[in-house]
Amino acid sequence: MHRQLSNLVSIKKVLIGQMLVLAAFAGSVPSAHAGTNPADPTKVIRNAFEAADDGFDMVRTQNFYSGWVSEVIFETLLTYDYLARPAKLVTETAEAMPEISEDGKTYTFHIKKGIYFSPDLAFKGVRRELTAEDYIYTFKRVLDPKNRSPSANFIAGKIVGLDELAAQAQKTGHFNYETPIAGLQAPDRYTLKVVLNAKDYNFLNVVAYSAFGAVAHEAIDAYGQQTGQHPVGTGPYMLEKYVPRSKIILAANPEYRGFTWDFKSSGDAIDQKIIKDMQGKRMPQVGRVEISIIEENQSRWLAFQGKQIDFDKIPEVAAFSAIDGEKLKPDYAEQGIQLQRVIDAGITYTVLNMKDPVIGGYTNDKIALRRAITMAYNNKEEATLLRSGQATKLEMIIAPGVGGYDPKYRSSIDYNPALANKxxxxxxxxxGADGYRTMPDGSPLLLKYTSNQGGINQEVSELWKRGLDLIGIKTKFIVSNFADNLKAATSCELMMWGAAWNADYPEAENFLQLLYGPNAGHGNHGCYQSPAYDALYVKAMALPLGPERNQIYQQMNRQVEADTAWALNTGRIRNWLVRPWVKGFKKHPILHAEWQYIDVDKH
Known part of the structure; x- marks a missing residue:
């Protein structure tokens, strides 16, 4: 969710440019417009990310941490209710939920008037209002071949005329953004009409995804390849300072219109306290967000204990020191810290590259090798020991709590080194003489497993090594940072990679598209291409959400097991600790950024 400034000079230029933007803006518009954002600049939230972002151009990345920040910089037509569980779509920049034609193919959105982009030199001192054309431009960017968007699969083949425009750009090397298409129309300044090739039961979830947050063509034209380091949106915050892989600072966007906190209880026990603290407040309250990149669990945990972080999830290795069952231990409870236990709407897994010359391919011997590799990994031990019981063994590709998940489903592949050896x-x-196996032709057999820095990744690698040693497979373990690994995996360059995926929207399609053949080179990081799986995927997408579609999802899971395209690891339980001065915090299953919904007492 990988563009980086090459040196400190570039960083300084961006920061100086942003200061000039604010100065230029302040002198070019009436002061009456400058204070619409109710955020208090003295209210600061301090967070830490356990891995680095990859810039903030969400058309070009699916980096989880990039998406976390981008949610408050860019605005989508729709978003999710902050308190509702299960997740419920609501409007963001749209005035109301869209009008949908009788055949389910045409969606008409009416955009709120008076929404403005954050002040930026790209607009030459003029206030820039959000219009329907900005969303048309944003949708087109996702399919512009030069962007190689990992999110292209969200709309590829879906919007009338858009794929043809992209195909023409592929041939000519130039995407003509001015070319009108029937599938994306702006009948007037504030009306967006989207026409689909076929009915899509998840389309509203798609438009709520951060890659479809509105951008202005002037900003993209101005910053080009550096757009990821200079995001310009209409959301409640804007980027004030950015030191790649170290520090992110967000400040309130002075053009943001604000909103009144008014959410209804979902029935959760914590909701009543949140509503009491927050109801009726003008939002956002927090004026500044400071994010540090701290990849090591112990360092991040010490930072929280030292009150340098206002809320964070407990690293699994520290769980026994802070919680007793489902309650905080007295040392932490007495500090007024709140514990929220959340089952991740996500999965962890190991990508097996189907194009790799050693483990890739669809012949029986290659499938047998991948199957044996998978059976050597003890994901129960990962859940109980490495994650201190704060996880569960995964059975499906689909995360618990997501539409299509079946708690009764059991994978046909389990930890079994004895059977793997046979x-x-x-x-x-x-x-061979050294106890390690060779390929059937006698050539060396060497696996290369790539992991991310920090977290429990070293322990996971050690667990893999113990299992693979039991079946006589020599393995080289490679450690690199998450952003670089994601870039390499997107190009299907990693033989094995320990990965994770959190739901972008609350339906199984969001997980199953990770293995869809046409998404190879985008989100399909192992380049898995199975005609049988792809046919089931297409069939499922044509059906309404419900039991019949869910049955096909199970068949898709079985097909992946038959080909052994992934090794499933665990589903994580997150234990969020929140300092007492933070008000209104509730972790959402889909949204990642809480900053615009919470308040902080001065302390």
Whole structure:
């Protein structure tokens, strides 16, 4: 969710440019417009990310941490209710939920008037209002071939005329943004009409995804390849300072219109306290967000204990020191810290590259090798020991709590080194004098497993090594930062990669598209291409949400197991600790950024 400034000089230029933007803006518009954002600049929230972002151009990345920040810089037509569980779509820049034609193919959105982009030199001192054309431009950017958007699969093949325009750009090397298409129309300044090729039961979830947050063409033209370091949106915050892989500071966008906190209880026990603290306040209250990149669990945990972080999830390795069952231990409860336990709407897994010359391919011997590798990994031990019981063994590709998840489903592949050894013996992967196996043709067999820095990744690698040693497979373990690994995985360059995926919207399609063949080179990080799986995917997408579609989802899971395209790891339980001066915090299953919904007492 990988553009980086090459040196400190570039960073300074961006920061100086932003200061000039504010100065230019302040002198070019009436002061009556400058104070619409109710945020208090003296109210500061301090957070830490456990891995680095990849810039903030969400058309060009699916980096989780980039998305976290981008949610408050860019605005989508729709978003999710802050308190509602399960997740419920609501409007963001749209006046109301869209009008949908009888055949389910045409969506008409009416955009709120008086929404303005944050002040920026790209607008040459003129206030820039959000219009329907900005969303048309944003949708087109996602399919512009030069952007190689990992989110292209969200709309590829769906909008009338858009794929044809992208195909023409592929041939000519130039995407003509001025070319009108029937699928994206602006009948007037504030009306957006989207016409689909076929009915899409998840389209409203798609438009709520951060890649479809409105951008202005002037800003993209001005910053080009550096757009990710200079995001310009209409959201409640804007980027004030950015030191890649170290520090992110957000300040209130002076043009943001604000809103009144008015959410209804979902029935959760914490909702009543949140409503009591927050109801009726003008939002956002927080005027500044300071984010540090701290990849090491112990360092991040010490920062929270030292009150340098206002809320964070407990690293799994520290769980036993802070919680007892589902309650905080007295040392933490006496500080007024609040504990929120949340089952992640996400999964962890290991990508197996289907194009790799060693483990890739669809012949029986290659499938047997991948199956044996998968059976050597003890994901129960990951859940109980490495994650201190704060996780569950995964059975499905679909995360718990997401539409299409079946709690009764059981994977056909389980931890079984003895059976894995028999499988390798049968297909000719013989052991050499050193005890390690060779390929059936006698050539060396060496796996390369890539992990991210920090977290429990080292422990996961050690667990993999113990299992693979049991079946006689030599493995080289490579450690790199998350942003670089994501970039390499997107190009299907990593043999094995320990990855995770959190729901972008609360339906199984969001997970199953990660293995859809046409998404290879985008979100399909293992370049899995199965005609049987792809046919099931297309069939499922044509059905309404419900039991019949869910049954096909199960067949898709079985097909992935048959080909052994992934090794499933765990679903995580997150234990969020919140300092007493933070008001209104509730972790959302889809949204990541809480800053615009919370308040902080001065302390």
């Amino acid at each position: 499988l390798l013996d049968h297909f000719g992967y013989k052991r």
